[in-house]
Amino acid sequence: MANEAEIPGDVLVALSSLVVAGKSLEEMLRQACEVSITAVHGADEASVLLIESGRPTTYGATSDLPVAADERQYQAESGPCLDSATANEPVIVRDASTDGRWPSLVGMAEEGVRSSLSLPLPLQETSIGALNLYSRRIEAFDESSVPVAQRVAAVAAVAVANAMSYTRAIEAAEGMQRAMESRAVIEQAKGVIMGQVGCDANRAFELLVQQSQHENRKLRELAAELVENAARRAGPSSRGGGR
Numbered sequence: 001m002a003n004e005a006e007i008p009g010d011v012l013v014a015l016s017s018l019v020v021a022g023k024s025l026e027e028m029l030r031q032a033c034e035v036s037i038t039a040v041h042g043a044d045e046a047s048v049l050l051i052e053s054g055r056p057t058t059y060g061a062t063s064d065l066p067v068a069a070d071e072r073q074y075q076a077e078s079g080p081c082l083d084s085a086t087a088n089e090p091v092i093v094r095d096a097s098t099d100g101r102w103p104s105l106v107g108m109a110e111e112g113v114r115s116s117l118s119l120p121l122p123l124q125e126t127s128i129g130a131l132n133l134y135s136r137r138i139e140a141f142d143e144s145s146v147p148v149a150q151r152v153a154a155v156a157a158v159a160v161a162n163a164m165s166y167t168r169a170i171e172a173a174e175g176m177q178r179a180m181e182s183r184a185v186i187e188q189a190k191g192v193i194m195g196q197v198g199c200d201a202n203r204a205f206e207l208l209v210q211q212s213q214h215e216n217r218k219l220r221e222l223a224a225e226l227v228e229n230a231a232r233r234a235g236p237s238s239r240g241g242g243r
Helices: 009-016 025-039 064-076 080-087 104-111 143-197 201-215 219-241
Strands: 045-052 055-059 091-093 115-123 126-135
Touching: 025 045, 025 055, 025 126, 025 143, 045 064, 045 080, 045 115, 045 143, 055 064, 055 080, 064 080, 064 104, 064 126, 080 091, 080 115, 080 126, 091 143, 115 143, 126 143, 143 201, 143 219, 201 219
Parallel strands: none
Antiparallel strands: 045 055, 045 126, 091 115, 115 126
């Protein structure tokens, strides 16, 4: 049985390395799962369940076994990891072959899971998922396993929150870059129209918008096509002038 009261120093060091820099969410949660196996006595495999748009998704699985165990629960729409995530409470399964609380446990036992411990990932007093620890032997976990596992789950939850913030920041930066590129090509398209029609910049933009609406096309897409066509037309004449 597990009897650790505190996380060992080397595990704390490993947990402290769960930072965003250069790592994807999958990579961070894989590391969290690997740390949890080291930290919690009896754990053979681990995975993280995240609830995304109301649907469960597995991250960071240490092998195919936790993936299969999670999928059994998703298919049945019930199981210890789902209940832990939704009820925000630890769930211990001492023997999957005899515990009759969830039909999915039969399938989990068939996959090789004999016992499990699921911990909610706490974030601002709610749960965003669960850390799932699986063992190939019965009664690998009891109440003494929970405190250490909860500390790992808490760090994993912070990693998820950080990764989400990082992802949003990256998406915002990419969106800004796309906006700058769009602005540049639109300015070029305005120049093309000004040269063709002999109007000012404001009128050129109005004409570009009107054509975009008439053709039901994105403004940037239309602008890029105008610039490309203008460059194509200019190409042969400029080459001819050099002869």
